[in-house]
Each structure stands twice: as C-alpha cells, then as structure tokens.
Amino acid sequence: MQSLDEIKARAEAAVPGAKIEIVPNPGPANQPSLLLDHEHAGAVALFLRDDPALKLDHCSNVTGVDWLDRKVSKKVKVKKVVDGAEKEVEESQEEFFPGYLEAVYHLFSMTLKHGPVVIRMRTADRAQGAQLPSLTPVWRSAEFQEREIFDLYGIKFDGHPDLRRILMWDEFEDFPMRKDYREPDDYEYEPTPHDEVLEKAKQHYTPRPQLDGAENLTAAQQ
Amino acid sequence: MSATGFHELEGAPPKAMNARIEGDLMEVSMGPQHPSTHGVFRMNVALDGEVVRKLKPVFGYLHRNHEKIGENTSYLGSMPYTDRLDYFCSMTNNWAYALSVEKLAGIEVPERAEYLRVILAELTRLQNHVSLLGFLLSDMGAWGTPLMYAFREREKILDLFESLSGSRMMCDYMRFGGCRVDAGPDWFARAQKIIDAFPRFLDEFEELIVSNEILIARTQNVGKLSAELAINAGITGPMLRASGVNYDLRKVDGYGIYPRFKFRIPLGDHGDCYDRLMLRALEMRESLGILNQAMKEIPAGPIMNPKVKVRAFKPPIGEAYGRIEGPKGELGFYLISDGGASPYRYRVRPPSFINLTVLEDLCLGHTVADVMVILGSVDIVMGEVDR
Numbered sequence: 382m383q384s385l386d387e388i389k390a391r392a393e394a395a396v397p398g399a400k401i402e403i404v405p406n407p408g409p410a411n412q413p414s415l416l417l418d419h420e421h422a423g424a425v426a427l428f429l430r431d432d433p434a435l436k437l438d439h440c441s442n443v444t445g446v447d448w449l450d451r452k453v454s455k456k457v458k459v460k461k462v463v464d465g466a467e468k469e470v471e472e473s474q475e476e477f478f479p480g481y482l483e484a485v486y487h488l489f490s491m492t493l494k495h496g497p498v499v500i501r502m503r504t505a506d507r508a509q510g511a512q513l514p515s516l517t518p519v520w521r522s523a524e525f526q527e528r529e530i531f532d533l534y535g536i537k538f539d540g541h542p543d544l545r546r547i548l549m550w551d552e553f554e555d556f557p558m559r560k561d562y563r564e565p566d567d568y569e570y571e572p573t574p575h576d577e578v579l580e581k582a583k584q585h586y587t588p589r590p591q592l593d594g595a596e597n598l599t600a601a602q603q
Numbered sequence: 604m605s606a607t608g609f610h611e612l613e614g615a616p617p618k619a620m621n622a623r624i625e626g627d628l629m630e631v632s633m634g635p636q637h638p639s640t641h642g643v644f645r646m647n648v649a650l651d652g653e654v655v656r657k658l659k660p661v662f663g664y665l666h667r668n669h670e671k672i673g674e675n676t677s678y679l680g681s682m683p684y685t686d687r688l689d690y691f692c693s694m695t696n697n698w699a700y701a702l703s704v705e706k707l708a709g710i711e712v713p714e715r716a717e718y719l720r721v722i723l724a725e726l727t728r729l730q731n732h733v734s735l736l737g738f739l740l741s742d743m744g745a746w747g748t749p750l751m752y753a754f755r756e757r758e759k760i761l762d763l764f765e766s767l768s769g770s771r772m773m774c775d776y777m778r779f780g781g782c783r784v785d786a787g788p789d790w791f792a793r794a795q796k797i798i799d800a801f802p803r804f805l806d807e808f809e810e811l812i813v814s815n816e817i818l819i820a821r822t823q824n825v826g827k828l829s830a831e832l833a834i835n836a837g838i839t840g841p842m843l844r845a846s847g848v849n850y851d852l853r854k855v856d857g858y859g860i861y862p863r864f865k866f867r868i869p870l871g872d873h874g875d876c877y878d879r880l881m882l883r884a885l886e887m888r889e890s891l892g893i894l895n896q897a898m899k900e901i902p903a904g905p906i907m908n909p910k911v912k913v914r915a916f917k918p919p920i921g922e923a924y925g926r927i928e929g930p931k932g933e934l935g936f937y938l939i940s941d942g943g944a945s946p947y948r949y950r951v952r953p954p955s956f957i958n959l960t961v962l963e964d965l966c967l968g969h970t971v972a973d974v975m976v977i978l979g980s981v982d983i984v985m986g987e988v989d990r
Contacts, residue, residue, distance in 0.1 A: 408921015522837020
C-alpha cells in the first residue's frame, strides 16, 4: 500500500480545495491518520473508496472520541529586567487547547486486502450542536455506528438518512460517553400523576394532636 | 349490523384464501420477549398481509455502556468484562482485546501461548457454529432434537474450557503477552479425543439437516445478500463469505501464528440463508484441521512474556486498532492511551451489531416467518450488540 503522505498528496490533487493533515501516532502500533476538513470530507471519502490503487471499500470501525479542554504548561525561558539587569528567567506558560469531539474511521480494502487507513474529522467545539458530515452515503457500514456516536457523544451527522438514538431510549437527553458526563440520581425519574398522589399523602404525615378524646374512649370501655 | 360488515358478507362472492389484501400496512412489534430473537431484540415490522414491507431493528435493552466502564478501569480490569460481550465466545473476545493492547504497547507473545490461543479460538469457533446451527433449526420449528445434539457437543468443549480456566463461559483466560494458565498433557489428551470424535458428529448432523426438504424450502433463496452490498455495509465473518467474498482475517492479516497452518476458506455462492448455514458447517471442518495441526506442533516453553508488568500496566501514549476473525465476524478493539493506567478511549467493534445493518434489506419482500430464519442466520448475541 502507498504511504500516508502519498495518499494525502493524491487525494488533495483529486479533490481540489481539500485540506488534509496527517495526525501522527507516537505509539508502537504506528497507525497515523488523516484529518479531513468538513467541506470536502465526502469527496475525499469517495476518492479513497473508488481509487483503483486504494479501493478502501471496507469501512470497518467508526467511533467517536471526546477531547476535553486541555491546558499544557510549558517552561519557557524569558528575558526580563530584574533589578536593573537583564536576566534569563524560567517561567511556566500555559497553553490552552480548546476541546472538540472527533469521529474516527478505520478503512480497509477487501479487494486489495490492505489497510488500515485511519481518517478522522473534528468538530469545532464540544457544544450541543457539534456537526460533522456523514459518510454513510459512501460506506453503509457507518449507518449504525454513526447513530451510536450521535447517541453517546452528541455529534450530529449531516446527511445521515436515519439519525436517531440507537442504544439509549429516545427520551434520554444527555450523552453518556462524554468525559464530563454525570449520571442522574434516578434514571427512571419522570413526572407522573403519581407526584400529586404523593403530595396528598404528605397530609397524613402531619402530627396528630396529642389528645383527641380517643384515650378517654378506651378508658370508658375498660 | 352493517357496521361490522357481517350482512354484506352473506351475499358477496367468497374471497380466495390467498387473495392479496389491499389496504393499510399493519405494524407489528416483534420482540423484545420473543423466543427466536436470541435475547432482548425488537423489530418494528410493517406488514402487508404476511409480507414484510419495512423493518426497523430496535435494541439497547442490554446496554450497560461497556466502553465507559472500560475507560474507568485499568487495562487488565476490562479483560474479564470482555467475556460478557459475546458470552458464547469469551476466548476470542479475550484474544481480540489482548491483541489490541499488545499492539498498543508493543508486546511480544511466546510461542506456546500463541499455539494455546489458536487451539482455544478454534474450539470456540466450533462450539459457536454448532450451537448456531442448533438454534437456527430450532427457529425453523425443529424443536429440541437438533439443538440438544448441538449442545451435547458444545458441552464437551465447555468442559475443556472449565478444566483449563475455571469457568465454562466466562473464561478470562488470556493476558497481555500470553495466557493465564498452562494446559497439561492430560488436558491435551482429552481435547484430542473430542477433536477426533467431532467429524463423526458433523457427518451425522449434516446428514440430518443438509437434505432435509423443509430446511431447504425454508432457507434456499431466502434473505439473499449480494457481495456488493455486503462489502459496502461492512458485513464480516461467515455472513460475508457466504456471499462469495474471500475475506478471512486469519489469511488476510495472518495475526498470531495462523500463516503456519494449512486451511481453506469455504465460500458461498448465492448468499442466502442456506449458504450461511452450510458455510458454518464447512468452516467447522477447517477448524478441526487447524486444531489437529496445532495439537501436533505445540512446543514446550513459557506461556507469559516475563517483561510485561501485570500490575500497574501503563502503555505508552498512542493509539491502536487490533482485530481478529471472531466466529461472528471481525471483532476489533480500538484503544487510545494517554499514558495512564486506564485507556482514554476503549472501543469495541462488535461484528453482530454491524451485521444487523442489512437486516432490513434481507427481510424485505419475505414473510414474517422468514424473518426469524434470516435473523437466526445472521448470528447475533445481544450482549455484544447492546454492549
């Protein structure tokens, strides 16, 4: 199979205007990936699928990743004037990386039997309306998996034919796979007519008067 | 009385029994508590008489967010939990997870452990396929007998698993860089006995089912899957190969030590339920071949890589996707490590979940009774679909 740099160059030549970045992978697995821009993702995906040298027809795994806001502190040497003399002082600077949601696709070729080529797309932010283009029109195997990402991460896929919750129930509101998700105290809670009954029942818990004449009654019977 | 329509019926010409009913579609909710849905699985079916016009699978009844739990526990802590994904095939689940972590951390596995893994994975394939055939026949109305025959053989293999790992189904046998316990010579002798007796059972079982008229009528030309759709929809495993696509990860990836063994990949021709059923029967024979070779060649030696720290295991920063040919299809694990003791992202690629993508395409135009056969031939386990 061609190297990732070659694939990147050929895809950019085939799809005018596409911006593709290579995301390195420092681990021993050595599976670097291609970061696609939203606008041309569909066209690049089609190129990857149909190009005779690549033929990545098997979209095996589609998944989401949640990256929180990150602060990376670095130690930087800064020149400063201290007591009238210029000195080099080490200062820690914090660099801020805003968080985003990510969709990762693992592609293989069943015809040419090679792979994987990993492609990923990133949303602008982690807000509720985070959107990505859907690749289900290119590979149907993404249909259920993109639904699962929508369900658990809250990424809306533009152009998905049937974007509904798939594992959680339809009325569920949060996205449980996000890193800052907090589970509710009671999953089953929903307002029901039963609440009114409970309110009424509270009346019975008010303390009864100490003497209501009942003790005299029992005394007389004795 | 005219509101009920009884009076009109008296004078009207009698309607033929097989006349087409023109009218509204009837929506039926099949499942989740249906004996043939293999667990809590539901299908919203729109019917025109008996014919399926629309089918939407509904699942998530067993959802416990396996992936979130995996992200909140140590790498090793997820190992016993992978048993619960596809609870028929805990050995292959263990292997897929161990393989991914080994890729993530760059761990090598000793030779004897690789052989043990192959032996156990092929035994798992045997018992998965044999119980699937039993279930499928049970779905078609052959109550009891074939399923009991199949379970008799499965039980022997589960006994082997129990004596090796301590548990019949929740084996938790593999570790990063090897296996947990070694098998002794008496275990191999018992396993060899079962392997030697298995072809005879297969002959008998195939004779029972292959030429059965009812089985042929119910499965041939039912639920046809074209090769193009199968590839595009990410179908893997026996279901893909029944459609004639030669793609078996044991050959393609050659993970573990599979390139050392001689075996063939059975392929289907029509992609219907009958092909899917027969393909599994043929695959079992190839598995027996691999088992016989592995039992002969297994070397002595250690079963664990001594360099792996079992406690406080922290792989380097990076990500990895590892996959194996599970009995149900491509089972993959995608892991992202941030250098900590638990994975930043832990993802399971469940074959039976993705194989359900085409369920509607397979069922359209067939009758309700065929839906059960088609679903049975897909081979799903809800523990894996819902995770």
